[in-house]
Amino acid sequence: MQQSRHASSHVSATGSSGSAVSRPWSAQVRRGVDLQSLYALVYLVAANLIAGVLNLPSVAAALGIARQPGLADLLGDLVMLVFLFGTRSQDLRGRGTNPVQYKAQTNPGPAALIGAILLIMLASSIETGFTWVVNQGSQALGLVYHSTTSQIAAGQHGFLSPLDTAILVPVVEEFLLRGVVMGRLRPYGRTFAIVTSSFIFACLHGDITQSLFTFLLGLVLGVIAMEYSILWSMALHIFNNLVLADAMMWLTQTVPARTGSMINQGMTLLGLIGGLVVLWLIRGQLADRLRANRSRPGTYKGWISLGLAVLVALAVVNAAQRFSLA
Numbered sequence: 001m002q003q004s005r006h007a008s009s010h011v012s013a014t015g016s017s018g019s020a021v022s023r024p025w026s027a028q029v030r031r032g033v034d035l036q037s038l039y040a041l042v043y044l045v046a047a048n049l050i051a052g053v054l055n056l057p058s059v060a061a062a063l064g065i066a067r068q069p070g071l072a073d074l075l076g077d078l079v080m081l082v083f084l085f086g087t088r089s090q091d092l093r094g095r096g097t098n099p100v101q102y103k104a105q106t107n108p109g110p111a112a113l114i115g116a117i118l119l120i121m122l123a124s125s126i127e128t129g130f131t132w133v134v135n136q137g138s139q140a141l142g143l144v145y146h147s148t149t150s151q152i153a154a155g156q157h158g159f160l161s162p163l164d165t166a167i168l169v170p171v172v173e174e175f176l177l178r179g180v181v182m183g184r185l186r187p188y189g190r191t192f193a194i195v196t197s198s199f200i201f202a203c204l205h206g207d208i209t210q211s212l213f214t215f216l217l218g219l220v221l222g223v224i225a226m227e228y229s230i231l232w233s234m235a236l237h238i239f240n241n242l243v244l245a246d247a248m249m250w251l252t253q254t255v256p257a258r259t260g261s262m263i264n265q266g267m268t269l270l271g272l273i274g275g276l277v278v279l280w281l282i283r284g285q286l287a288d289r290l291r292a293n294r295s296r297p298g299t300y301k302g303w304i305s306l307g308l309a310v311l312v313a314l315a316v317v318n319a320a321q322r323f324s325l326a
Contacts, residue, residue, distance in 0.1 A: 044204055081168075081175070139326070166246050193222070200311065
């Protein structure tokens with residue numbers, strides 16, 4: 001929602017007593033960021049608790065899931081999907097004041113989808129370069145960096161694990177980030193909602209290199225969801241996890257090591273060149289959209305939020321735990 005550049009810096013809000021009070025716009029935004037950050041934090045804590053319980057040997061044995069790799073994670077994500085619909089039913093059913101957008105007046109054409117895929121690949125190429133820098137820096141300090149990507153690769157067994165990470169996880173994350181969080185931040189400005197929800201998305205991953213990738217990925221998916229619908233951002237998220245991540249990982253592990261390395265380097269180069277070309281071609285449109293969706297003055301002061309600070313602190317702690325002594 002575009003905000004007027006000349007809007008008043010104060011709005012009328014109703015207090016708990018029902019009387020009208022004057023509240024600065026930045027305070028309104030801060031409250032909105034607080035609520036969405038804390039909701040994401042509750043989601044993160046609940047997801048980790050459920051996953052931890054389901055992976056307990058006694059619980060896994062009682063439920064008969066001990067011999068099914070990935071089944072505990074799959075069940076955990078299904079529970080979180082129920083949690084989202086149970087706590088934000090109106091939003092996710094396309095109702096309420098900030099409904100999730102399932103339909104749009106226009107659909108993205110092939111050029112828009114290909115451009116989005118190339119931008120996602122560019123984000124992956126940037127992550128690859130940043131991971132190399134982090135690894136080199138870690139070695140210089142006598143540390144070992146354990147990335148989330150390598151842990152996911154080591155844990156992909158059977159068909160349930162890829163089914164979870166490639167299909168269910170993108171669906172749940174899109175409902176949470178591009179559905180609930182971005183939707184409820186949209187009244188403060190479309191660009192603000194996209195950037196803030198992407199930053200929260202990055203914080204939830206708690207990994208210095210993957211958080212960079214998920215932030216950039218969130219920007220692409222946020223624009224797609226905002227301009228078209230969450231179904232298209234969901235489809236692109238699934239494509240990234242299923243094809244660009246899982247399928248490419250399987251392919252490079254199947255072929256000889258040298259061939260696999262060449263494939264990875266080729267994909268990185270393709271993402272880098274292709275993504276930069278896309279950015280160059282859409283630079284005018286991008287500048288126009290940023291100007292058209294400029295938020296009201298004081299909006300970005302809403303980032304000075306206790307809820308967001310807690311989420312950032314937790315992300316930093318989780319990221320630090322991925323480093324160990326060599």
